[in-house]
Amino acid sequence: MQTVSALSVPFQSGVRPAAVQTLSRPTSAWRIIRATVAKELRMTTRYIPNLVGSLANQAVRVVFFLLLSSAISIQGLGVSGAPLAGRDLFISFQSGLLLTVFIGATLWGPIYAVRNDLYNGTLEFLYSNPGSRYAYYVGSVLARVIVESALFLPLYIVLAVYSQASLPDLLMVLLTCTVIMVALTAMGVMMALLALLWRQADSIAQVFGIMFEMIGGAYLPVNAFPGLVRYLAYPLPHTWGYDLIRYYSFGGNWQTLLLVWQEWAIIIAFAIGFTLASRQLLSKAAQRAKRNGLHVI
């Protein structure tokens, strides 16, 4: 008797035999992104109440901030040290709200994708597929960004009308949102990795997400916070994004935390650094999940 081993197999190492045919072949990240976006958008159209709920949610926030800005003022943060109040305070709130919409899409897109794939039971299948996982998560984010644009546009129009900012300033607001989106997409992928490894990380990440939003200046400018909180805010990409959006919304009449070019350098560095880090971490986390059989099994 002879133990059968690979030695008896007439295959050449690392080369698929010509006789073996399959329709599966390497594909570009772009194609996976397109397929994922199409899939997510289709699914969104079949959960219309969710979309309506999100729109209503944003409308309620706008009204709330409108009322709040007529009721309170923040000392020393307005133009030339004047109180930030009334229309200016509303513009400040609205600027924060604008970025928050896309932060929701980018930061939570990947984690929602993991959660949905766990719910749908498709995660295991996706992880036995040859396609790029990173592209899949980016596709999920893009789909959410497209959907959230339906919320963003009305907010953007409200901001444009109230702030009476110039067209270049309004375009700079859009550019800031885009760069922050790239940075936060990568951050979102990293948070999704935690969800992949530990189910409970999903809820914990949400708590951190809200904290980041608040200390990053979504609702109140970072300058309004005490020193320690300000230092906690500096390592977050949100902080610089909110600050730049306010700067452009006020047509340059806003005291930024650093020089404007320095803030741009910081958010671009965040975008590049986070993207590189998350790509590395994605494969490492998937390997770990597969070794431990935690979530994917």
Added chain:
Amino acid sequence: MGGTPPTKSPPLTPLLLMAVLPPAKGYFSEVKMTQSVYLSARHVQKRYGKALALEDASLELRQGEILALLGPNGAGKTTLVKILATVLVKDAGQVDILGYDLDRHVEEIRHLFGYVGQDTERSAYARLTVTENLHFFGALRGMHKREIDQQIEKLAAYFDFYANLDKQFTQLSGGQKQTVVIMRGLLHNPPLIYLDEPTKGLDPLVAKRIRAFLKQFVQQERKSLLLTSHVLSEVDELSDRVALIHRGTISVASTPDDLKAAVGAAESIEIERTALPAATRARIEGLDTVLFAKECNDHWIAFGVSDVMLGAEAIIRVLREDNVHARFRHHTVSLEDAFVHHIGELSEKFDH
């Protein structure tokens, strides 16, 4: 393939088992050079923390073959399939799939298999239609739209599934969902297919249709299929060979008929136990045509016979001579009998 022989000797336990079990026709036997081994797993090990899920799993899957992985709950079947499907990472051992080393060529290997895991009730996007689901999964594999359409057409014809293609996944019955998941596994026309309990929870008619399809599909398309199942009649009907896995070790790989033959007799005559005096039982056991006696349960004793006609005739003669009025019945050894027999022997060996 890598071409390197296994670096680790098989552990002692399987060697001992080889000595007591009948020669297996699969893993331990000779395979003709002309017969392609599509998948070769050797001494695969896997732990979850301190729990040992796979101790020494070795198997081979050949072209055009259906190999069933059979074992009790927790034996390591699903763990092994998930390792082969690249969903889990093994701790040790060597796996070669169609010339690729699982450790080094995982991306290439992912193009070569179709995987149907458990829990198919929730394993596609609920609000997408069957066609939309298949298009998405096909796109992830780099398939062109036209190819996906052609494959859907072909698979829908196989499964008579046209009427359901435009239904959302959530609107399908359990059997239909299972069919979709199998269609997804076959969509890219893979040479290797892994099915983890494909008919679990399905009604007998649907299960039968899926079995018929799988058998026909593997034969016609020369695919290789690795199957796990608890339904022994299904394994008997479908598989060319059966690998028995117990406590994370694959110890026997053989054809269903050889496994049954290893029980000692292909057929037996069972006699009502309470009506059979000890002296008569001893006389029957002494007959030339009777190979063994085994107490099946509280009510029946089985006498394995080499020839059912001669055996039955001889046993009836003894019963008449001793004036014993007992009910008796004929029993053909099933794969279930073989499974219980082998797993019982394996458990004893492990416990020792």
